[in-house]
Amino acid sequence: MLNLKGKIWIIIGTRPELIKQLLVYYECIKKFGKKNIVLINSGQHKRFLDFYIKENKIKFDLVINNLQSTPSLIKNIKKSIEVFYSLVKKYVPKIVIVQGDTTNSAAFAYAANLNGTFVAHNEAGLRTFDKNNPYPEELNRKLISSVSDIHFSPTILNKKNLINEGIDKKKIFVVGNPGIDSFFSFLKKRSNQEAEKIINYAATKSKKIVFLTAHRREAKGLNIDKWFKTLKFFFDNNKDFLLVCPEHPNKFALHGIKKYLSKLDNFYLTKPLNYLTACKIIQNSSFVITDSGGIQEECASIGVPLVICRKETERQEVIKLKIGMLTGFEKNKLLKILNWAKKKKLNKKWRHKPYGEGKAANKIAKILINYF
Numbered sequence: 001m002l003n004l005k006g007k008i009w010i011i012i013g014t015r016p017e018l019i020k021q022l023l024v025y026y027e028c029i030k031k032f033g034k035k036n037i038v039l040i041n042s043g044q045h046k047r048f049l050d051f052y053i054k055e056n057k058i059k060f061d062l063v064i065n066n067l068q069s070t071p072s073l074i075k076n077i078k079k080s081i082e083v084f085y086s087l088v089k090k091y092v093p094k095i096v097i098v099q100g101d102t103t104n105s106a107a108f109a110y111a112a113n114l115n116g117t118f119v120a121h122n123e124a125g126l127r128t129f130d131k132n133n134p135y136p137e138e139l140n141r142k143l144i145s146s147v148s149d150i151h152f153s154p155t156i157l158n159k160k161n162l163i164n165e166g167i168d169k170k171k172i173f174v175v176g177n178p179g180i181d182s183f184f185s186f187l188k189k190r191s192n193q194e195a196e197k198i199i200n201y202a203a204t205k206s207k208k209i210v211f212l213t214a215h216r217r218e219a220k221g222l223n224i225d226k227w228f229k230t231l232k233f234f235f236d237n238n239k240d241f242l243l244v245c246p247e248h249p250n251k252f253a254l255h256g257i258k259k260y261l262s263k264l265d266n267f268y269l270t271k272p273l274n275y276l277t278a279c280k281i282i283q284n285s286s287f288v289i290t291d292s293g294g295i296q297e298e299c300a301s302i303g304v305p306l307v308i309c310r311k312e313t314e315r316q317e318v319i320k321l322k323i324g325m326l327t328g329f330e331k332n333k334l335l336k337i338l339n340w341a342k343k344k345k346l347n348k349k350w351r352h353k354p355y356g357e358g359k360a361a362n363k364i365a366k367i368l369i370n371y372f
Contacts (some may be wrong), residue, residue: 003038003061004038004061004062004087004091004093005035005038005091006035006036006037006038006061006093007032007036007093007094007095007372008028008032008036008037008038008093008094008095008096008097008368008372009038009040009093009095009096009097010024010025010028010037010038010039010040010097011040011042011096011097011098011099011104011105011108012039012040012041012042012049012060012099013041013042013043013044013045013049013102013104013105014044014045014049014102014104015045015049016099016100016179016293016294017099017100017102017105018049018053018056018058019179019182019275019294020099020100020122020123020177020178020179020182020294021097021099021122021178022056022058022182023178023181023182023185023360023361024097024122024178024361024364024365025037025039026361027361027362027364027365028365028368030365031365031366031368031369032365032368032372036372038061038062038093039058039059039060039061039062040060040061040062040063040064041053041060041062041063041064042064042067042080042084042104042105042108043063043064043065043066043067043104044067044102044103044104046063046065055274062087064083067079067080067083067104073103073136076103077103077106077107080103080104080107080108080111081107081110081111084107084108084111084112085111085114085115087111088111088112088115088117089115092115092117093112093117094117094118094372095117095118095119095120095368095371095372096108096109096112096117096118096119096120097120097121097122098119098120098121098122098144098148099121099122099123100122100123100137100141101123101126101137101138101140101141101144102137102140103136103140105140105144106139106140106143106144109121109143109144109147109148110143110147112147113147113148118149118150118371119144119147119148119149119150120148120149120150120151120152120364120368120371121144121145121148121150121151121152122152122178122364123152123153123154123177123179124141124144124145124148124151124152124153124158124162124172125145125151125153125154125155125157125158125159125160125161125162125172126141126154126158126161126293126314126315127141127142127158127161127314128312128313128314129312130311130312133310133311133312134310134312134314137314138314141314142165145162145165145167149171149371150171150172150173150367150371151167151171151172151173152173152175152360152364152367153172153173153174153175154174154175154176154177154297154355154356154360155174155176155317155354155355156174157316157317158174159172159174173363173364173367175356175360175363175364175367176355176356176357176358176359176360176363177297177355177356177360178360178361178364179294179297179298179355180297180298180301180353180355180356180358180360181356181358181359181360181361182275183279183297183298183301183358184301184357184358185358186275186276186279187279187280187283187302189276191276191280192274192276192277192280194270194273194274194277195276195277195280195281195284198244198268198270198277198281199280199281199284201242201268202242202244202268205242205266206240207239207240207241207242207266208240208241208242208286209241209242209244209281209284209285209286210235210241210242210243210244210285210286210287210288210289211244211245211281211282211285211288211289211290212231212243212244212245212288212289212290213245213246213248213288213289213290213291213292213295214227214245214248214250214253214256214290214291214309215248215250215253215291215292223329224252224253224255224256225256225259226329226330226331226334227256227309227329227334228256228257228259228260228261229260229331230331230334230335230338231243231260231261231289231334231338232260232261232263232264233331233335234335234338235261235264235266235267236264238342239265239266241266241286241342242266242267242268243261243264243266243267243268244268244270244281244285245257245261245267245268245269245270246269246270246271246272246273246278247269247270247271247272248272257269279298282295282298282299282302282304283302283304285304285346286305286341286342286346287304287305287306287307287341287342287344287346288304288305288306288307289306289307289309289338289341290306290307290308290309291308291309291310293313293314293315296308296313296315296318296324297315297318297354297355299318299323299324300315300317300318300321300323300324300352300354300355301352301353301354301355302350303323303346303347303348303349303350303352304323304346305323305324305340305341305344305346306318306323306324306325306341307324307325307327307334307337307338307341308324308325308326308327309327309329309334310326310327310328311326311328311329312326313326317354317355318354321352321354323347323352325337325340325341
């Protein structure tokens with residue numbers, strides 16, 4: 001028997017959404033009671049998310065399956081909107097909270113708005129101002145902003161972006177990012193066996209850790225080929241580093257790993273890492289190479305240099321703080337920035353907290369009291 005009578009629905013469908021929405025869920029339970037909160041798994045990355053759900057013993061009130069069952073983005077969006085619309089119409093929640101810029105977040109926000117349901121957007125106002133980078137996330141963000149009733153922005157800059165788009169500043173709240181709440185919380189925990197294994201291996205080989213993640217749509221074909229070929233060249237000539245990379249279901253990344261990086265003797269491929277392990281590896285890295293958005297926030301919050309393998313970033317604070325640099329996919333620029341990161345020391349006295357002090361989820365729950 002489904003229990004979807006709660007007034008606040010919190011939507012999760014990907015690993016980053018889990019990290020960034022789960023603390024909001026717990027804070028809302030404290031403020032409003034469990035009977036008023038519904039946790040929904042929208043199923044966008046079901047196979048990848050199941051690993052984290054099992055590990056953290058998370059119980060969803062509803063798990064939606066088979067919404068991402070075809071390679072067609074259009075068909076998946078259409079199907080998602082239809083399913084979400086029928087759910088919202090049947091159970092009539094008072095508030096729907098979506099996070100970030102995923103396709104399912106956009107579909108759920110749109111479906112809720114069509115039903116006249118109040119929509120709250122967590123992580124609002126991030127922009128690259130290039131609809132194709134990242135795609136379709138930049139389009140999703142703008143759609144969600146256009147149908148949301150209130151906007152929880154991580155930074156002042158994000159708020160300014162929304163105001164410039166004509167959104168009433170009274171409906172925008174700068175709260176930080178709940179993902180950083182999770183990150184700071186996990187950094188305080190004792191390191192686990194998996195993290196210690198990687199850290200100790202690097203130490204026994206007298207190597208400094210460099211953490212690599214790659215998963216975005218833009219990183220495919222010629223782009224991923226250039227990227228991984230250049231990484232192989234750099235790490236072939238910098239043997240004092242250990243390149244640590246967790247597996248990801250992105251077939252283009254897996255192809256690049258097999259073709260180039262697997263041939264390096266200072267390459268360490270791991271199975272997908274749980275969140276605690278990833279946090280500890282980031283904390284112990286000399287620098288990080290990524291196309292992820294959330295990892296940019298995490299590194300910028302503790303002073304770990306970032307090589308951002310993208311043409312644009314919606315986390316402009318990272319660039320302004322000079323803790324990260326964009327590479328694009330051209331060899332010379334990528335090499336230049338890899339050498340910059342190599343020389344830039346981890347700043348252990350780093351005091352900047354561009355995405356908040358770790359209290360964003362609590363702030364969001366407090367603000368929602370006014371709309372409950």
